[in-house]
Amino acid sequence: MHSSSPSSPSLHDNSSAQTTPQPLTRGQTFAVAPAFRAVLHHFKKHVGVGVICAVGYFDPGNWSVDIQAGASFGYRPMLFVIFLAGIIAIILQVLAARLGCVTGLDLAHHCRLLLHDHPRHPRLVRRLVLYPLYALCEIAIISTDLAELLGSAIGLCLLFPKLPLWSAVLLTGVDVFIFLVIGDPSRTGRPVRFFELVILILVAIVFVCFILLLVKVHPNWPQVFLGFVPSAGLLQTQPNAVYTAIGILGATVMPHALFLGSNLATQDRVSQPPQPLPTPADARRPSFLQRLQRFWKSILYISRSERDDLKDYTTRHGFRQNNSIEFIRAHLGHGTVDVILSLLGLAVPINSAILILAATMFYSSSNNNSIGLVNMHTLMLQSLGTAAALLFALALVCAGQTASITATLAGQIVSEGFISWNVSPFIRRLLTRLISLIPSMIVAISSGGAGINALLIASQVVLSVVLPFVAFPLIYLTSSKTVMSVRTPKVVIQEKLADTPPILSTHPVTPVSDAPVAASITVVERNFDSLDDSIKHSSTQEYGVIDFSNGYILTAVAYAIWVVVLIANVYAIVMLGMGQA
Template sequence: MHSSSPPSHDDSSAQTLQSEHAQMSAVNSAFKTVLHHFKKHVGIGIICAVGYFDPGNWSVDIQAGASFGYRPMLFVIFLAGIIAILFQVLAARLGCVTGLDLAHHCRLLLHDHPTHPLLVRRLVLYPLYALCEIAIISTDLAELLGSAIGLSLLFPKLPLWSTVLLTGFDVFIFLIIGDPSRTGRPVRFFELVIIILVAIVFVCFILLLVKVHPNWPQVFLGFIPSEGLLQTQPNAVYTAIGIIGATVMPHSLFLGSNLATQDRVSQPPQPLPTPADARQPPFLPRLKRLWRSILYFSRSERDDGKDYTSRHEFRQNNSIEFIRAHLGYGTVDVIFSLLGLAVPINSAILILAATMFYSPDNNNSIGLVTMHTLMLQRLGAAAALIFALALVCAGQTASVTATLAGQIVSEGFIMWNVSPFVRRLLTRLISLIPSMIVAISSGGAGINALLIGSQVVLSVVLPFVAFPLIYLTSSKMVMTVKTPKVIQEKVIDTLPIPSTHTVSLVSDAMSTHQRPLPVTTDIDVVERNLENHDGSIKHPSTQACGTQEYGVVDFSNGYIVTVLACAIWVVVLIANVYAIVMLAMGQTGS
């Protein structure tokens, strides 16, 4: 009998080396994939997250920490972050699937109503646009004031009105960086500047938390829901509502939906240089266009080939390849940015205030200037300097995103295609004039009152912006994508994130005069009766080359998401009404 010999030591070593090599290759491949998508997709979420820790949030968080401590307000901050994630993800889905932002969709939905177009425009579209503009101006006002206060804290010899004036001109700096809302592609330098400023804010709060030594067990307990919110003094409810109202920013929904339409994967076409361009440095043509736009206030039309006028039932959404390449990664980017930046920074502000100033009988109002003064007295000049630097960086980044959102809103609602310089200058001037008047006449106290008032305005506008977002993303007519039959069979297996993603086969008439087919939700093959130009009906099987089969992939919200979004919308609406009533009665939590 022949017995098999045991494997030699060399064979075992070779197998071990091969296994280790395969593992290293898999790890290396995974790392390269993560790095690739990090370079391509990270940016949108961070830009949207900026609006969720602007100076308006700082004021509310500081007062909440000083008045009520860690619990239950840290849980409210976490809850507000979850609400913001839901709305922001819906905005990103709308832009990625349809190729249009929320403002343009509102116009398509309301401008040419099939039965009462003029009535709907005057009673719904234009009032909604006015509310959005008021929200943009209020947001920009809060960012302008926060940056001005931060500059005055960094440079105490400067009067407050001069810092307001200096902050008002930051728009010119960021105008040179680029305009990501008009290129159809990401402006990575613009995103890099925002990321650096956000990183400075994040690092500053880490240093401050290390300096104050919070009670970390109590901090972590603060994120657990408790009955303390309802059993403490009534002002706790008002403060909690203020946190939610100041956290979920309407302008970030417009901005996020617009940036989600960008192509972040494919390489842009490179035009061949002309002999004249070849003799010039590569940046000169861009500087000339920028100067011409500023000097002549020229119109800045889009040239991206998108359909901005056809109603939803006639539009063609983005291709399934585009959605597959962007939707999942963009969603992850938004979720991680809000959970990893917005929620921690807001929590850090509240933790600082609670650690330094909280006492059960503390009813004093603590604003940004008071917070800085107390930090200077208790923690020293270095901590106060870090706090002021973080405030300036947060205000500047939020201000840029607010003015950018204003440009998106005006172009979407009323197709106002003025140059970016003119649009941002108008937004900034409307915010700058009342800020200068209040700074000169009332000083810091008036600035704080104006800052709080701007957050009340945002709370009022939020339900009016969130409702069309929920409606549009829940509509199958808006959120469906046609796919050729040859690829529709692979769609369900390759889409990166869960959704309804229902696929069906229908017949599509190639004629441009053909009435659009209704959306289907079954996977079976559906036969449609198509209408001839003369009104007669013929079966699609009789058309030799006039039809082709295509799949319909449904990206609309599922029933659970729709019900959850509607429930949150109702809660936000009731909370904002309650906050306005409390404000009118003078019970503002102070």
């Protein structure tokens, strides 16, 4: 007769297993900890680039188009168009981030490398392609700054009703001094956290304002969510619906954000910055005049020389060295996630909120009137009260200022990349703002609010025209194996290979002409230090290649997006020229 041990549980007694919660095992704890550390590392080091790029996607130009779309056509199908424009923006912005992270250069510098010294017809390519493309990009920067200037001026007039419009336009020129305080993140090679913090605060104000406005207007949420579903009504309604949808696409995807995103992706956000050398004890402290002179030199510079960092700005594609594989692995994934979350979590919701507000308050089947920013504020003041109108005006000013700061930074990147002119952001912003102020002042004095609204729409048309010319080189460069390949050191074991198990690479190795890798050898990736000394001394060094270019599917999708944007812009221009929109 066998007696059961008291310590062994009965096969039929499982009540304790059902009622007692099981704690995390040691393996589960170890699995959760790395994920938490990765998320914490992302928020500490990498959050900021995506938010700065997302600012351009809800500037005052977007506001005008979204308000008109919501007031004229309601939730459906324009909310789906906003979502589709956001997806297009994500794809192009991710390509820009990949280009900067892998190669270490932004889109503007790559355009110069591609077009400045053409192997067959250098002068012809410069005059017919490079310089016209640079001129188009400068026009896009000025048009962007014009939209931000007008939006900020209108917002100031809404906050201070007694302020004349032309005075508000003039006051927006004061923000040229912003870069004296927040610094210049494009020249350090590292993120300027104070700059990113300023942008984050302004974007947060805009976001909170729209949350409060949506709570106040009480939209029909089932119909709102239904608006994000594709609908055939876009092609079955009046012709202006297609034109408005094209306007949303053109106003959402901003050319300057692609240059900005590719530049910010080149920054090292992981390693520790170099510490300055200690000052010798016998060194004299500079006088006040010397410090003042250094300060003005740091903010007032224009030079034709190359930048003084260690990056390679002159070697042509196929011969230059891209970033190291360690840098790419530390930044590429986090940068991609940051861009996607910022555009989906900020740009798309804010644009959607603007349209939802307009549709909830003003949409009717017989409404074909034009509603601009001023009309929206007036109707909101009458319907929702002073507090809601104040939130709307405050969000407009903050959106205009954030977009204006990033547009100036993008203009600096464009001039440095295309023509190697190093201009301080203060001078750059001053020149760009003066160019924008001249037509704005003339229109504000002569035509008032109606002229300002027309000028705002014209700036978005210009951006729509420029976008295909900027998107094509981006897609071409990121799809090129010559541009996006990274050489990595490899070790070829010549002796004692049978006694040492190979360490296989987890990355595809693609041979190129200037770095051949024999197919009959066994490649061990970056684990040379783990081998014993006898194997080390009997080895030779070669280079393998890791290809970070777009895959076939992504390339096809990107070029399809480019064709759609091109056709949409041509259609919009034709409709506008025929007077049918």
